[in-house]
Amino acid sequence: MAHVLEVYDLEKNFGGVVAAHNINVTVDEGETIGIIGANGAGKTTFVNMVTGYLPPSGGRIEFLGKSVVGLHPRDVTKRGLCRSFQVPQVFLSESIFDNMLVAYGIAERSGLGLFTPIHTDERAARVDAHLKRYQIEDYRDVAASALPQGVRKLLDIAMATVRNPKLIMLDEPTSGISVEEKFGLMDIIMEALRQEDTTVMFIEHDMEIVERFVDRVWAFYQGEIICDAPTAEAMVDEKVREFVIGQEYHPAHLEGGAHA
Amino acid sequence: MDFELLLVILVDGLVYSSYLFLVAVGLTVIFGVQKVLNVTHGAFYSFGAYLTAYLIGLWINDAEGGAFELLAFSLAVILIGSVFLGIVLGVLIERGLLKFLYTRDEHIVVLATFAGFLVLEDVILLIWGTDPYLAFRPLELMGSSEITGLIFDNYTFTMIGLSFLVAFVLWYGLNRTQFGKVLLAVIFDREVSMAMGINVTKIFLITFMIGTFLGALGGAYHAPIISVQPGIGVEVIVLAFAVVVIGGMGSIPGALIGAIVVGLSRAAAVHLYPELELFVIYAIMALVLIFRPEGLFAPIQARKI
């Protein structure tokens, strides 16, 4: 299988603080990667560097075989590498529908085409289909500021996928969501992304979510990846248990739990 | 360039700088604490000038007496009048207007103060009418000096002294007193200060009164050297904006530096290229915004992640 993302010797320093050191990873098409690690371990910095928000201090990042270092986030996005945010980045005072409409408008038009009316029946139909895929069509006309957190998270991800990206990086999709709702939310997201044929990486703190949805785990610790292994292996890795998930955590598969 | 011209530019420039500093410092104090770019400041200046010119015209212009007594009396009028205006206008604008706007967008607040400025300008006209007032006596009493052939009023030199006095008092008050410490905390982080039990509402009111007093003092102290007439506030506020932006909004040393930069450049323009007189001030303002938008002396900002 082809590599979607390849990262070599990635480094990042903020002043004297090392936020990324010696990161070498690859992502294959169709894989689901889970990024774990304590707060400040460098997970979001990694996502920020890959998507062009932060320039790396050193190293290479290749997406579909081409370097994306030095590109603006908008150009990385156009190449088919998109992301969502821990705090949803949406247009708060607008309705879900208008949020998606603008997202589609920007994704589908360029140059003088940007001067054509944004609202067409055909585009509206696509927006509605997209909302349905993420099961938020009931909130179509509600302003994003008035949405429940879970719906806003789904909107954020839905907006990140209007270009039908090849790879998407989700920054803590379930943060701020109650325990009972987390699995339902992840089911919706993963099913939608499977339909869109998108390779997924996501940052997650809840190990039960990781075990259920992820094929391979990267464990970050102080800017380095201390473990890059299939989920079942990572959950019993000594270093991961010591520095990330804690010794008291009992992986589901050891208790006969299923791998989704 | 010959030495005499240089000296004239320097003296003229410093006098103009002190004029600008007195006008701008109140604006920067209010911006520093409340983050409000206060257009009504121009009206505070006018009020100060009108009240002083009116009272000096009433009591001092034609009064008999020793020069020293009359000067002391004038000074008392300027000072007491400014304090009075600081309290009355400060409370009126802060409690009556700004209080309702702290949660709104900053440009809405600017516009509201612009509206307040329009209102106050007409209140001045209603009180004092459209005829100009002259408060020349203190100027006469102090006499003049000659520097390289040019005559300077001694009164204008006292403005330089007053500017340094005001700058020092503010610096001392901010860095060496209990109130200053509290103020710095509020400037640094309003929310945290509130959580620490600081009465931010009270601090805002006091700062605003101080800022208003400074604006009025600027106008009051200028009254003897200008013709006090409608429109002086409009001109002054935009100059004060320029000084404050150049120095760094909210910074007192910034206002001082900004005033000196603008004052000297303008004096140089006036004596060397008179056609650039107005242009030069705003050109500097634009250049500073382009290369150092936070101003030459940016105050410390709380980091908010």
Next chain:
Amino acid sequence: MTRLFDKTFWGLTIGLVALFALNFLLEEWMRSIGLQSLSRGCVAIGLLVLWRTGLVSFGHALFFGFGAYTVAMLQIIGVNDIILLLIGGCATAGLLALVLGFLLRQYRAIFFALLNMAFSMILYGVLAKVEALGSTDGIGINQVSFFGFVPSDDSYRPTLFIFAVIFAYIAAVGSHWYLKSTLGLMTMAVRENEIRVEYLGYSAEKAIHIKYVLSGVLAGMGGVIMALTIGHVDPDSMVYWTVSGDFVFITILAGTGNVGATFIGALVYELLRTYAFEFAPEIWQLILGGSLLLIIMFLPDGLWSIRSEWRNRRALAAAKSGDAPAGE
């Protein structure tokens, strides 16, 4: 929302026809008020576009004055037809906005507002000193021809009015359609969340730059109309910072919900100003400032905000009564 020919379009068109008809009935002083409203209305539309992007300019008199003085300069070199003067005024103002835009697009909030003001005051400082353009006294503007047609003295003002109405109509409809385009809706997007705009694949700065040029062209157009209306241009009434303040005043008065409302706002402003000056010359600024304060306090975003708030609540109520998948 789908159609170009929507309520606002027809509203503007009815306004156009009504003004054509009114032109025969208006007395000259009313026509002057109308012309000035059209002029300031054009500038205020430009500010509306910026305002929706979250940016306020305290210096659009820069482009307004640039347009007005372009008329004066073109007349000096012998150009005297309204269409050429209009194109000239819009083009120079637009070009200036294009150049300054490379700088201003990097600024937000109060810095954007003040940098604009600084530039407008630079122009003021220059114009106040240029002898060839009359320095502070300004310079007179001659009567113009209309596509070669030279009306008689009696019909000059009505003809000017007709043309001003047509120009303003084109500006309004064009801006309205623009605001419905992808780029137009990006005004909202940039104001609400620049990060998201970047991650959708467009440059927020570029979007701002385009809007800035558009607002410059509209302000230039307003300047041309004003110069022809007053028959005179001078720095104090065309470029000073208070002129910019008046434009922002109109934008607030009208609210930013609708292009058509801007002209109504401009008219209300003009009437307020004229009547306040006529009947209470001592307190006309007080009346103006007082009304501005009332609007800021009680109608923060114009009537439009009430309408959308109400719509929102209804939609949320509808969603909650249905089957919500990931609700609270």
